[in-house]
């Protein structure tokens with residue numbers, strides 16, 4: 001089924017190229033995106049082939065694009081803003097960078113916890129924050145986020161800095177489900193278990209496990225998928241050494257975050273922007289969108305070719321991801337209070 005639909009999509013692309021459709025016939029859509037993956041070319045060209053709408057792209061780092069949108073204000077040509085992490089997207093929403101839309105297509109395709117309740121933004125792929133462990137040293141790895149704070153793992157855990165949005169969003173979710181007090185003692189326990197002061201990004205923590213410098217790490221799922229897909233030497237060597245646990249499968253589910261998008265506040269091509277978002281929820285677009293960064297599709301039943309699929313399916317936490325933004329300041333306060341760098 002999957003092969004067939006990508007074949008058809010390919011055929012559509014070829015036909016469009018062969019007949020040289022005037023791409024501007026149905027106008028354009030301007031994307032501001034912090035994505036830049038190999039699969040994006042097909043993602044965008046398929047949309048143009050299907051609708052005749054030209055896709056113009058401005059690519060940049062997450063926070064640079066946010067600053068640019070703010071600076072452009074009412075004169076911004078942006079129709080759609082695509083970026084990662086619900087905490088960051090929520091902040092952009094608070095800055096007035098999105099407008100709410102109504103779409104039956106999006107409401108039907110995207111689970112409720114993965115979209116902003118008023119339609120300001122939607123998740124189009126997701127990543128899980130998972131536990132990596134050294135199978136040569138650990139027989140019974142932690143099964144939950146809570147266990148990462150258990151003193152039995154003292155001096156064995158590595159995690160990136162708490163100033164990073166992924167760690168803020170994770171703690172924000174814990175505040176929501178377990179309350180501030182429990183969140184604070186968890187943050188303290190995690191800090192007490194660190195093998196070293198936080199340094200580097202998520203991949204560096206997984207690499208440290210691979211190199212035997214840390215027994216347990218916490219990092220997003222796609223970093224491992226990406227390293228395996230690219231056949232990076234350290235990952236190929238460590239493939240059997242590194243184990244992966246989806247935390248909290250027996251209770252609330254694993255913490256997930258998103259790549260998301262919404263219609264920009266001053267979109268000059270609003271109708272095309274909505275069409276583009278609805279396209280992102282289609283099966284073929286879901287596959288490209290998720291595969292580009294080894295993420296998981298958000299639409300039920302869609303799978304990808306990423307090595308991350310070999311880890312199997314998992315249950316994700318049912319908390320609405322918008323909560324990561326709402327609790328972000330409190331999360332930062334707690335990380336600071338326990339002295340987590």
Ligand SMILES: [Fe+2]
Nearest residue numbers: 084202220223
């Ligand atoms: Fe990342």
